[in-house]
Amino acid sequence: MLNFSFTEEQDYFRKMLKEFAKEELLPQYTKWDREGVTPRHLWKKLGELGVNGLRIPAEFGGSGADCVTTGIAAEEIGRGDFNLTYAVMLNALIGEIITKHATEELRQEWLPRIASGERIVGIAITEPSAGTDAGGIKTTAFHKGSVYVLNGEKSGISVATAGDAFIIFAKTDTNLGNRGISAFIVPRDLPGVECTGYEDMGNIPIGRGSIYLNDVEVPEENLIGLENQGFAQVMNGFDLSRLLIGLQCVGAAFQSLDETIEHVKVRQSFGKPLAVYQGVSFPIVTHYTHLEMVKWQAYRGLWLRDHGLQHSKESASVKWLGPKYSQEAIHECLLLNGHYAYTKEMPLEQRLRDVIGLEIGDGTAQANQMVIAKDIIGKEFRSY
Structure with a gap:
């Protein structure tokens, strides 16, 4: 049977977000663009409303909502402040990756902070010579003792200047092509991480830019999932x-x-x-x-x-x-x-x-x- 209706809970969630977007987001939408500011206080407010943690399980501070409900959040927040919808889209993608593939320790450390809006995490795949061809990335990660040493440049990364950490994708086996890529959680305050911003046409409050990795030592426990499976x-x-x-x-x-x-x-x-x-x-x-x-x-x-x-x-x-x-x-x-x-x-x-x-x-x-x-x-x- 075809059914194009939302559940009562989804209708309530939509109405709540529609009102929030109209009353609190829309009046200030242009403010953050003009000032070049990432409104972290609003990321935290979205955390209070449960928006940041929609695809994060309840045991880690999220709501474990389905994808349709997450889509409702994207549509309604997009009406009020297009750029704040990154809190829905980015966190859904990152929440799923960490939940499904990271260790229990990484889940405990990062998921509650992402869900609350306390931490903003970006995802870094694109490079100057690898965009659509994501398998062509040149950033490397070599295992050395108890750490991985990362070197390379990521470009066009959302929240590059605002993120507290990034999921970095790097080649751990240069002979395997797409199958030789691994993912790591890399805090921005690690030595050797440098983030610079762009002067973009739009999406100003997202803080898009480049991430430079110069002999960055990432603890091996920050590897997400299996090596070469990123x-x-x-x-x-x-x-x-x-x-x-x-x-x-x-x-x-x-x-x-x-x-x-x-x-x-x-x-x-x-x-x-x-x-x-x-x-x-x-x-x-x-x-x-x-x-x-x-x-x-x-x-x-x-x-x-x-x-x-x-x-x-x-x-x-x-x-x-x-x-x-x-x-x-x-x-x-x-x-x-x-x-x-x-x-x-x-x-x-x-x-x-x-x-x-x-x-x-x-x-x-x-x-x-x-x-x-x-x-x-x-x-x-x-x-x-």
Whole structure:
């Protein structure tokens, strides 16, 4: 039987987050961008609301929520503050990796602090010469006594300047390709770790930047999972984060549409509200329809993940089209609101800048189309 309804608990959670996003996040959304600040106090507030620990088991301070509920958080927080949705997306991905693959000691040390918002943890895979081809990373980790010695550079890393620690992926066997990658929890205060920020177009409060590793000695107990198995761990996690990113973008776009609908119902032109003109209403309808389709494909993908079913192509389609349709909708909203929307007095220009960043992160459009092609055409036709 098909059932597209949410449970009573999920409906309550959505209403609570919708109110929180509208009352507490939306009024200050542009503030952190203008000031170049990561609002750590709001990460802690999200921890109090249970948002940070949705994919962390209850015994470690989380709620052990299902993926659909996590998607609700991504969509609603995205309406209020697009950048704070990283607390949902990043923590869900990292929470799953640590929960499933780390030692009990690492779980006890890190999961409660991530769930509470006390600690911000990033994930570092991308390098200057390895983006879509994650298996091509050059950062190395050599076992030396009771430590691993890490050397390399990670680039384009979210929370690079704000994170307290990072899950670093490095080659532990350079002869094994993708199978020779391992993952480590690396606190930023270890000697030899240097973090620098970028001057990005958008996502300013996320503190994106580079991480330099110069003979960083990481205790061997900070290895996550089995040596040389890190690549498989994170690839599965991307199926979750890509679905959440789609809903994050859709949330920001729906909020923009809601604001624009109110504007065109009130603003007069030639004695009539703008909304009566098809040149205004039809574009709004088009974007609403696109966003609705992506939204429900995202929830379908999350439902499949909750039931242990394959969902890679669904995830890839949401990551491909979610940011694309969202930035197109926000751009249209900016135009329909006129010249004031081109100023920084309104949040539309920032939403546009922020969403465009996720047309790149976690897999470009082309990378996600490759995933879909491999699934529906066959692995033998893939180009990599």
